[in-house]
Amino acid sequence: MSFDLEQTKRQSEINEIIKSYLPKEEGYYKSVIEAMNYSISAGGKRIRPMLMLETFRLFRGEYTDILHPFMAAIEMIHTYSLVHDDLPALDNDEYRRGRKTTHIEYGEAMAILAGDGLLTLAFETAAGAYEKIDEKALDALNIYRRIMRAYKVLSMKAGIHGMIGGQVIDIEFVGKSVTKERLDMMYLLKTGGLFEASMMIGAILAGASAEEVDITRSIAGDIGLAFQIKDDILDITSSDIILGKPVRSDEKNDKPTYVAIMDLEQAKEEVANVTDRAKKAYESLPYENEFLKELIIKLITREK
């Protein structure tokens, strides 16, 4: 089976897992649940739960029961961040993946609450992992410990010292000149934050050592960084049709980008350097997951 076909198949399996953790649309407050489910069902490649699952497999993880709630949780957090990012006070976007954004479809108040609801549900869902522990098992204490560490990583990387910190830098830099150092920090936090959480949690729940988790973190951060620099390049070099969104939108929105602080060739070289660093780190691990490797390469070398 080709990699693309295999990816689509695994994506469907992940969709089923996520779906099983979504709330039923009932009760006095079902409108907010509809808005939440609308947002998370908008499609998307489910890259974060996929990275989590494949990293878990890389480290020969066994208890998928405790992994699945975290896979759903990371996608809920990613989705909430999009819902809030799209709001008029932030990016003011009316469409995402060809559908109306949540506040256009359900109104601004409901979009704010739906985002809050998804973020909170993410932590509730992940907390449910502990109910899957066989408390009579000899290593029960060990599994509790893994879940709590995963929980800490999830909240840290989604928070101000992770994704939210990146969003704040993004907002504050609009219209301002920016250094490479700050841009790297923004990308590492904004996109890298949840990539790091995904791969670290996969590793932690599989029982990887602290050193292995740290290597995983650095790989994920580099993927996030390379992914975003590539995004800046594609915004200039691609066409609207291939990219599926208007090109040169960063320039129009006066957003700081890599191609604003260096020329295109230098930016491409940066991607190559970061990719190389991630590749070396990956190869230093004593495990192999061919699918994960191909997924990472695809994320970085994508043309759309």
Added chain:
Amino acid sequence: MSFDLEQTKRQSEINEIIKSYLPKEEGYYKSVIEAMNYSISAGGKRIRPMLMLETFRLFRGEYTDILHPFMAAIEMIHTYSLVHDDLPALDNDEYRRGRKTTHIEYGEAMAILAGDGLLTLAFETAAGAYEKIDEKALDALNIYRRIMRAYKVLSMKAGIHGMIGGQVIDIEFVGKSVTKERLDMMYLLKTGGLFEASMMIGAILAGASAEEVDITRSIAGDIGLAFQIKDDILDITSSDIILGKPVRSDEKNDKPTYVAIMDLEQAKEEVANVTDRAKKAYESLPYENEFLKELIIKLITREK
């Protein structure tokens, strides 16, 4: 010492605990941290962490190290809900406790992100409790279990089936006629949700039985309900000066209230009935905490 003085003293102690979990205002994204700290430092009576602590004491809890992160967390969640509630798309309030609301002081985008940041930080802070466990202790597994249960309660009661659900009902009922059943549900979720979480977590972390936790939940729900009905009554009977905010604001905002669906005497009787039910439940517990009892009475019989 009078109860009021004692309460002020304990409130200061709680403020110190909360403060110790607030992030430092530094780094590229310090603006959002400033907005978060501004919001949570706006004062407030710290009723939720106080209820948590006193319920913990009621059940003779021992490990305050694992309680403190949850006390800070519940106040962070309460604060984030106020920051988002005040936004133009929701209640559109410019002042709270005599200070500018967060979006007036820092702008709407930053207020949205500061709210998200506080909510996420709440879960990160609470997750930190596990680092306080003495893993060599014989009951380590038991303590892990308590923390995970507390975590689940915190996220559930703050989410769509708790506080957020109540906020959604609140939004949807503006300008509409409402039944007592729906109003009760709104109050039970919107205010009762975090009250329940506070007292249940205090009980869980202290090692209370499932039955005791459930009694605690029903007491807390009733406190929330009585508190809100009392709020509706005071909105009619009090004066601006005593209440510290404009009276009859519910009527002006076309919000459904108890005094809109029944007369004042009936509403007062409702408070008395709910209070009586909570009192009986409290007395069924084989423990005593005089301060907690007085705090509960004060919350319900307040005149402002």
